[in-house]
Amino acid sequence: MVDIRIPIGLMFSIVGVLITGFGFFTMSNTEMYHKSLGINVNIIMGLLMLVFGLIFLFFAFRKKKKA
Numbered sequence: 001m002v003d004i005r006i007p008i009g010l011m012f013s014i015v016g017v018l019i020t021g022f023g024f025f026t027m028s029n030t031e032m033y034h035k036s037l038g039i040n041v042n043i044i045m046g047l048l049m050l051v052f053g054l055i056f057l058f059f060a061f062r063k064k065k066k067a
Helices: 005-025 041-066
Strands: none
Touching: 005 041
Protein backbone atom coordinates (compact mmCIF):
# COMPACT_ATOMS: atom_id res chain seq x y z
CA MET A 1 0.00 0.00 0.00
CA VAL A 2 1.34 3.42 -0.96
CA ASP A 3 1.62 6.00 1.77
CA ILE A 4 0.38 9.39 0.53
CA ARG A 5 2.76 11.23 2.86
CA ILE A 6 5.81 10.31 0.79
CA PRO A 7 4.83 12.03 -2.50
CA ILE A 8 3.32 15.00 -0.65
CA GLY A 9 6.46 15.37 1.45
CA LEU A 10 8.66 15.15 -1.65
CA MET A 11 6.55 17.71 -3.49
CA PHE A 12 6.64 20.24 -0.64
CA SER A 13 10.36 19.67 -0.09
CA ILE A 14 11.27 20.17 -3.75
CA VAL A 15 9.08 23.25 -4.18
CA GLY A 16 10.39 24.64 -0.89
CA VAL A 17 13.99 24.29 -2.07
CA LEU A 18 13.14 25.94 -5.41
CA ILE A 19 11.32 28.90 -3.81
CA THR A 20 14.05 29.37 -1.20
CA GLY A 21 16.69 29.34 -3.92
CA PHE A 22 14.72 31.90 -5.91
CA GLY A 23 14.51 34.09 -2.81
CA PHE A 24 18.27 33.93 -2.29
CA PHE A 25 19.01 34.72 -5.95
CA THR A 26 16.66 37.73 -5.98
CA MET A 27 17.70 39.05 -2.55
CA SER A 28 19.48 42.08 -4.01
CA ASN A 29 16.41 43.21 -6.01
CA THR A 30 14.86 45.63 -3.50
CA GLU A 31 12.27 46.87 -5.96
CA MET A 32 10.79 43.39 -6.22
CA TYR A 33 10.08 43.25 -2.46
CA HIS A 34 8.78 46.80 -2.15
CA LYS A 35 5.14 45.67 -1.99
CA SER A 36 5.86 43.26 0.87
CA LEU A 37 7.47 46.01 3.01
CA GLY A 38 10.97 44.88 2.07
CA ILE A 39 10.50 41.37 3.44
CA ASN A 40 11.78 38.55 1.25
CA VAL A 41 8.66 36.40 1.39
CA ASN A 42 10.14 33.79 -0.94
CA ILE A 43 12.79 32.74 1.57
CA ILE A 44 10.32 32.59 4.46
CA MET A 45 7.66 30.60 2.61
CA GLY A 46 10.23 28.38 0.93
CA LEU A 47 11.76 27.42 4.27
CA LEU A 48 8.31 26.79 5.76
CA MET A 49 7.39 24.54 2.83
CA LEU A 50 10.70 22.70 3.12
CA VAL A 51 10.21 22.08 6.84
CA PHE A 52 6.61 20.96 6.25
CA GLY A 53 7.74 18.51 3.56
CA LEU A 54 10.52 17.14 5.73
CA ILE A 55 8.07 16.60 8.60
CA PHE A 56 5.80 14.65 6.25
CA LEU A 57 8.74 12.51 5.11
CA PHE A 58 9.90 11.98 8.68
CA PHE A 59 6.51 10.65 9.78
CA ALA A 60 6.14 8.54 6.64
CA PHE A 61 9.47 6.79 7.11
CA ARG A 62 9.07 6.55 10.88
CA LYS A 63 5.82 4.64 10.45
CA LYS A 64 7.42 2.34 7.84
CA LYS A 65 10.12 1.30 10.29
CA LYS A 66 7.53 0.32 12.91
CA ALA A 67 5.49 -1.78 10.46
